[in-house]
Amino acid sequence: MSTFLKNASMHRSLMIGGVLTLLLLSVAVLSLFWTPWSPTAIDIANKLKGPSAKHWLGTDHLGRDVLSMLMSGSQISIIVGFLAVSVGLLVGVALGALASTYRGWVEELIMRMSDFSIAFPIIITAVLLTAILGPGTVNSILAIGLFNIPIFARITRGAANAAWAREYVMAAQTCGKGRLRITIEHVLPNISGALIVQATILFAVAILAEAALSFLGLGTQPPEPSWGKMLNNAQTFVGLAPHLAIFPGLAIALSVMGLNLIGDGLRDVLDPKLARAR
């Protein structure tokens, strides 16, 4: 009975997460071809209007259509999330796998490097990058990507070290395969589940962080629509036009929740051992 309940709730979180994420992706794709209005078209005569049949989610302080801006803004969130997670995944997994393959001083060096990186939270890295490059979307991608590297390195090394103690690795060693070859052919495929789960969750973190950085003015710059920037503008008019603050925040929260739910669901499916321990 309890297993049944667990399976049901597990599939429920995967399902809800899947629907939310699919919605996010379809909106982003749709916005490439169609938005109700142009997201950058200014119409001062119709500024700060609440939701209506003409503008479903109302207009902002420059009379731009909020729904159209939200739809286009999803592109930046997805692009930044995807690239930042890719940077973290590629570099982090490579480092973690190297550490676990060669152990000894290689492992020590890589792990100390990843300890060091806790000193630089995303916002601080973004401030430093802004001083060097000026504000922009590239900053967000780099700052979040750099933050992701040690997380992936640690997860990879931990899971890979556990895999090295397993029988199938010993069997491969007995066959005379080299350590690097074993890592690529046996260890990495076997820990891919944990990495996929982590990538999903860090995608959610990246969407949150991108929004925070553009809210602060360090990330994506106008007129490119981004959810964080929309909230920054909304703040000034929150008393006059609360809808401006409500919809972009909902978009961020639902996207992040969708990805987190998928991550949780996948963890239960791909890594039953972890799921039981929770």
Next chain:
Amino acid sequence: MIAFLLRRIATFLATLAIASAVIFAALELLPGDPAQIMLGIDAPPDALEALQKKLGVDRPVVERYFTWIGGLVVGDMGESFTYVMPVSDLIMTRLGVTLPLALLAALISVLIGVPVGLYAAANHKTPRDYGVMIFGQLGIAIPNFWFAILLVLVFSIYLGWFPAGGFPGWDAGFWPAIKALILPAFSLAIVEAAIFARISRSAVLDVLREDFVRTARAKGLSRKSTLVKHVLRNAMIPIITICGLELSSLLVGTIVIEQVFNIPGLGRLVFQSLTQLDLMVVKNLIMLLVALVVFINLVVDLLYAVIDPRLKHQGH
């Protein structure tokens, strides 16, 4: 224990050394001539030269770096270009706002998060547990600056209970000052409370599965005293670790929340000096924030060793 302590302190110092080099490179070397950046490209040559001399840009890089570090050790951070006062005075004033804000937020998040997590664990797999889990999902998905705007909308604009922003200063009296920090602290705390609830719940559930809990119950200890004497102590280890990590993320979170509420703390100072290109202030501020984050991690590690005796002998 001593070896562990020394090793941990050595790592702490090494981390600070590398971090300071990274910050120095990012703010003084990579962007180009700091004096030129501060004054702009149309700066008159004599003013430029004067500032270059004042900042010491004409001296070799290594010397500049060590002058900075030497100053930091004795608390001298140089002078702010825009505020025309010692950077250390500037930072101390701002710290008097940011630190209370972060601590208040930490207090609120622990007071909400940990009991909620324990409540969920004690009611494992009941609707109450699922309710807490939904709160947890919501809490980690909501951006804190959005939550801040919503709080302002409800509690300042509609209800008028709290100010929508600004900070009267501690001179205005304890209550007005605290009142100005309550909404910011709650906006910071809600995400952390959700994380605390999730962590405490799973920490308690993990410990409940241990053999020593069954033994305690078998030898006749009541459910309640097993929970208090055996489960809580053991569950505290992961909770304290997260506590430390969350304290540093609260500190960094103040950077965002101070922007929302217009609170004159360190976070606002970071942005003010960044837009005014007052690189001396940015450099020292970032160094201070990084040092605080690393220091909190050190304290967490040491606490960890005190609580979990097994760690004393291993050293990580």
